[in-house]
Each structure stands twice: as C-alpha cells, then as structure tokens.
Amino acid sequence: MTKLIIILLSAVFINNYVLSRFLGICPFLGVSKKLDSATGMSLAVIFVMLIATAVTYPIQYFLLTPNNLGYLQTIVFILVIAALVQLVEIVLKRYIPSLHQSLGVYLPLITTNCAVLGVTILNIDEGYTFLEAMVNSLGSGLGFFLAMVMFSGVRSKIEGADIPESFKGLPVTLIAASITSLSFLGFGGVIENMFAA
Amino acid sequence: MNKLQNFSKGLIKENPVLVLVLGTCPTLATSTSVTNALGMGAAATIVLICSNIVISALRKIIPDKVRIPCYIVLIAGFVTMVQMLVKAFAPALDQALGIYLPLIVVNCIILGRAEMFANKNTVLDSAIDAVGMGAGFTLALVLMATIREVFGNGTFMGIEIPILIDNKISILTMAPGGFFVFGILIALVNKFGKHKPKKKEFGCAGCPQAAACGRAGGGCAGAETAEVSAK
Numbered sequence: 001m002t003k004l005i006i007i008l009l010s011a012v013f014i015n016n017y018v019l020s021r022f023l024g025i026c027p028f029l030g031v032s033k034k035l036d037s038a039t040g041m042s043l044a045v046i047f048v049m050l051i052a053t054a055v056t057y058p059i060q061y062f063l064l065t066p067n068n069l070g071y072l073q074t075i076v077f078i079l080v081i082a083a084l085v086q087l088v089e090i091v092l093k094r095y096i097p098s099l100h101q102s103l104g105v106y107l108p109l110i111t112t113n114c115a116v117l118g119v120t121i122l123n124i125d126e127g128y129t130f131l132e133a134m135v136n137s138l139g140s141g142l143g144f145f146l147a148m149v150m151f152s153g154v155r156s157k158i159e160g161a162d163i164p165e166s167f168k169g170l171p172v173t174l175i176a177a178s179i180t181s182l183s184f185l186g187f188g189g190v191i192e193n194m195f196a197a
Numbered sequence: 198m199n200k201l202q203n204f205s206k207g208l209i210k211e212n213p214v215l216v217l218v219l220g221t222c223p224t225l226a227t228s229t230s231v232t233n234a235l236g237m238g239a240a241a242t243i244v245l246i247c248s249n250i251v252i253s254a255l256r257k258i259i260p261d262k263v264r265i266p267c268y269i270v271l272i273a274g275f276v277t278m279v280q281m282l283v284k285a286f287a288p289a290l291d292q293a294l295g296i297y298l299p300l301i302v303v304n305c306i307i308l309g310r311a312e313m314f315a316n317k318n319t320v321l322d323s324a325i326d327a328v329g330m331g332a333g334f335t336l337a338l339v340l341m342a343t344i345r346e347v348f349g350n351g352t353f354m355g356i357e358i359p360i361l362i363d364n365k366i367s368i369l370t371m372a373p374g375g376f377f378v379f380g381i382l383i384a385l386v387n388k389f390g391k392h393k394p395k396k397k398e399f400g401c402a403g404c405p406q407a408a409a410c411g412r413a414g415g416g417c418a419g420a421e422t423a424e425v426s427a428k
Contacts (some may be wrong), residue, residue, distance in 0.1 A: 020372045022226040026305065029221070071281060074299045075273040082266060114222050114303045121299055166388035167380075170218060174380030182373040 002195055004135050007128075009191045011139025017115050018147040019181040024115030028148060029173060031106075038152040039145075044106040046141030049119050051088060052081050053137040056120040057130055077120050082111045115144060151180055200325055207329025214337035215386045219305040223297050224338055225375040231354045234342035236290040238335025240279050240298060245307050245334075246327040247275045253315040253323035268311045269302070276301045306334060337382075344378050345369045 017023045024045070031041045056077050064070055089107045092100035110116055119140045123133035154176050163172050213219045220241075227237040248271055252259075259267045280298050283291045291298065301307065310330055315323040347353055349369030351362030368374050 022222050022372070022375065023300075025221040025225060071277060074277050074280065074302055075270065078269055078273050078302050079266075082269060114300045117303055118296055118300060121296055125296065164384075167384045171380045171384035171387065174376050174383065178373040178376035178380065181376055182368075185371065185373065 004132065006191060006195055007132055007135050008139040008142075011136050012143040012146060013184065013187040014191060016143040016147055016184050017118070017140050018144055019177070019184045021118070023118040024113055024144060027109060027113060027115075028144075028151065028177070029170070031109075032148050032152045032155055035149065035152045035156070037106075038148040040102055041106045041109070042141070042145035042148045044103040044110055045113065045115060045144050046138070047103065048081075048085060048088070048107070048110050048116055049137045049141045050134065052084060052116055052120050053123055053133050055084060056080055057123060057133050060124050073121065073124070078117055081116055081120070085111045115140070147180070147184075151177065154180060200322075203322060203325045204329040207326065207331075207333040208336060209333070211330075212333040212337055212386075213306045213309075213330050214334055215383060216390070217309075218383070219309050220334060221379070223300065223304060224334075224341065225372075225379060226297050227294060228338055228341040228345055228375065228378075229370050230293075230346045230350070230352075231339060231342045233290070233293050234338040235335065236283075236287070237294060237297065238331070238338045240283065240294070241301050241304060241306065241334055242328070242331025243279055244272065244275045244301055245310060245331045246324060247278075248272045248307055249310055249315040249323040249327035250320055252311045253318060253320045256316045259316075264316065265308075265312075268308060272307055272311070273302045306330060341375075341378055341382060344382075345374060349374060 011017075015021055018025065018028045027041055027045070032038045059076060059080060060073065064072060064076065085107055089100070089104060092104065092107075119137050123136055126136070128136060155173065158172055158176055161172075167175075207213065209216075211217060214221075214224050223237055223241065227233045248268070251271055252268060255267075276299060279301070280291075283294075283298060310327065314326050318326070343353065347358060347361060348366050349371075350367075351358055351365045366374075369378065
C-alpha cells in the first residue's frame, strides 16, 4: 500500500510529466491559455492514460512478451492508442453525449500526445505490476492536470503584463514554465523521506 | 524552389525547432549534453529521411482518408529499426535517451513534414527537405545543449572547461533550465530574425492537428488558417 502511495505522489509531484520529464509539452503550451480548456484537456488525458494502460499492459504481457515480439512494442502501442481514442470517442458520442461534449474536442489531439505513449512504455520499462501501472498512470494524469491548471493561471497573468516585444508570445510562456518547473524541484526527496521514517 | 533553397530553408528560415516550434519535447529533454543532442538529432534525422522518402513514394497510393494512420505505422516502423540499431551499436546512447527514443514516433516534426511536404512533392525533393529539416533540428538541439552543458556542467562533450568547471550553474541542466534556455533562444530568434518580430504563438503551422487544436480552443494562431487550407 505504501508503495502505491509513493508511486502516486511521485508521479504527481517529483516526476511530473510536463515539468520534469518534458512529455506532453505541446498541449501544455498550446491549450493552457484558458482555464476551462486546460481542465478539459487534462481530464481527457487522465481518462485516455488510464484506458491506454489498462489495454496496453495486458497486450505487452500476454501477447508480446510470450511470443518474443517485444520489439513491436512501439508500433503496437501507438496503433492501439490511436484506435482506442477513436473508439472511446464513438462510444462517448453514442452513450454519454454530455461527456463527449466536454471532452470530445480534445480527444483527437491526444492520439499523438507523447505523454500517453510515454506513460504506457514507462509502465513496462519500470516493471510495475498491473495495479502499480494503473496507479502510476493516474498519478501521471493528475500531475498533468495540476501543471495545466497552475500554468493556465500563470498565463492569464502574463496576458496583461508589459513585456519586451521579442519576448511576447512563446518566449515569455517558456520562461514562466521554467519558473513553474522550478517550484516543482522543491518536491525532490520529500516523498521518499515522508515514508522512510 | 531550387534544390539548394529547399535544403537550406530547414536550417535557418524554417528551422523546425526555433522558428516552427515543433518537437519541443525531445528538444527540452535531450539537450542536457551535447552527446545526447547529437544522438537524438541523428536518430530523428534518419527516421525523418526514411519516412519522407517512403511517404513521398507512396503518396499516390495511400488513400487520403486514412493517410495519418498510414504515416504513423510507417514512422513507427522506422523508429523501431533505429531503436534496434542504437540498442545494438550504441548501448550508452540508448541508456541516455531512454524513453525519448521510442517517442520519436510522436515527434511533430516527422508527422508534420509528412503531412506538409512529403505527400505533395517528389521523392528527391522530399529527401532533400528531410535532410534540411533533420539538420535544422540537430543544429537547434546542439546549440541548446552547448549552452546547457557548457554553463550548467562546465564541460563540452565530456571535456572539462577550465574556469567554468568551478562555476557551474547546475540549474541549467535541470528541467527549469531547459525551458529557460529555450525561451531565451526563441526570443533571440524573434529579435534578430529577418521577419518582423510579430507576436508569435505556439507554432502550429506545421502541426497536422492544428485544425483539431483550433476547435479545442487552443492557443494556436495558425489553427484557423490551417483549417481553412485543409478544406
């Protein structure tokens, strides 16, 4: 149980996908302008990360590893994720239209999001059990959510600031991201020590 | 456009990282040392050249509706090959790049060039474009890695630099330093670039998903235009 909590908390704070692993930077910079789109995008990411892990994990251990097809991991995972996102979109549209309305527009963007492919591959690389892998995906998704929401707040402040001409737009956004990322460095070592005693 | 311009545009005028702002994830993650940057640049360039050539050769055969999945399968195939080669001949590089090696599959530069260039141009032109873009990507990566390694670690490709080794700014090799150096570099490009420094948004011009991103209310300035041109 302690291990699960450590995995969850370190995925959210220490190995934050966006701010310390640099995965999913595109949506982080592209969709973080408004709070509602940031929230929608992150919820869709959490959702897809969980489903993708639940599907790719058994594929790796019941299909690829026993048949010595480990080298097909990259191709299989990206295809499974792409197909899965399409499937989820169709199912949501048919059965839960309200959820589709709020998440639907973000789903196509997630297909080639490196955070989703990254989490599925990392789960295998780290040798997690199925439960640990699911917890890690949840933590990674929550970490993405936290970074997006925090950063959309920072960005709305930048909008009104007076900044030099050549820093307008992307450069100042990246520098703000650097400072946000700095705040996450403070979490390093905290979680292991919390449970070490 | 002649062949030389086609090649050189990827280096400076349309540099994929600093001007088009594509492939930010690997740029930030693997620019901690010059060796890693060169490795990443070379791996991505090989995949880009192969995928551009094959996609351009198949451009009349691949049905328009399923082109993106087809591109992804082709790219994933080449990435797997590169992955196996690196594992076999450069295990140290494989360790250093780790997860970012398979993630070349979702690198926007490669899918972006397939969508924007290779499916409209001849095989030779696409190959030249890929070499230029790959070189531009590597150049930007090495530039960033040089700044981060020299000032952050006091070394250049592992060789110690006399004064800087005692005055490291270690934060530059960590995550915040990556964002910071990248931000400063893009600001410099804006300042000294030939174009008027216009308010630059996240580069969606070359992103195949620009249309979807625009509908999602993303910060893409180019999203609307991309959607129009896609119709």
